[in-house]
Amino acid sequence: MFGIPVFDLVWLVVALLAAGAITGLLAGVFGVGGGAVAVPILYELFRILAVPDEVRMPLCVGTSLAIIVPTSLRSFTAHRAKGAVDMSILRVWAVPVVLGVVTGSLIARYAPADLFKAVFVLVAGVSAIRLLFGKDTWRLGLDMPGKPIMRAYGGLIGVLSALMGIGGGQLSNLFMTFYSRPIHQAVATSSGLGILISIPGAIGYIYAGWPHMADFPDVIAFQPPLALGYVSLLGLLLFIPTSTWMAPIGAHLAHRLSKRRLEVAFGLFLLLVCARFAASLLA
Incomplete structure (x- = not known):
């Protein structure tokens, strides 16, 4: 298949299934879509499948956003069942977040991989x-700001999430904890934000990548039925089974951890992600 040795293909499938499980677990524990795990694994997949550098990174991001759709739905359902989701925040963010995602998807059509x-x-x-390292005194306020600031931040979350291939969890967690919201509530509410970001994001990346498919007719992994624009159906199908299975388990685990343990675990996870991409930029 695709001229890839059987051993490499088997290793790749196993890696994708394992990454899907980790993605689902992270979605439940941290309220994130798991894009920080999905994007690097997908990058390796598309390298092996000889996807050109010009379209490889946006294909990773678009596929990650599509993967986040079912993962976020299951994570949000699990957190909401525990009564931890602040629906009032999601209602304020809904429109600006979606508009931000649309804007980010349009930018992605022309952006270089390093961005x-x-x-x-x-x-x-x-x-x-x-x-x-933050302290309780690192606050911008004791309650959430007014709707104009909330909407502006929602738009920013949408743009950045669309460029990163994430569900917006780490951005909304940061914002909510700066305004004195408990980390458990921030995580739970962020799981709902992933739905608002992933669905329009995946559609936007299909639109953004569609014209470029004609530029690479010989790249099978970037053509139907294996891909639609910047969304790889191959990567999507391999991630979904294990990611959706693990998301409720992660949500259950999140509510068993102490506030500080959850913060430290999420912080260390983000540092690893940061180091991964920083090394890639400097290479």
């Missing part, structure tokens, strides 16, 4: 510092 990585390093680094 995706640079945004990832910046956001992951700030989030990790806040979670690992």
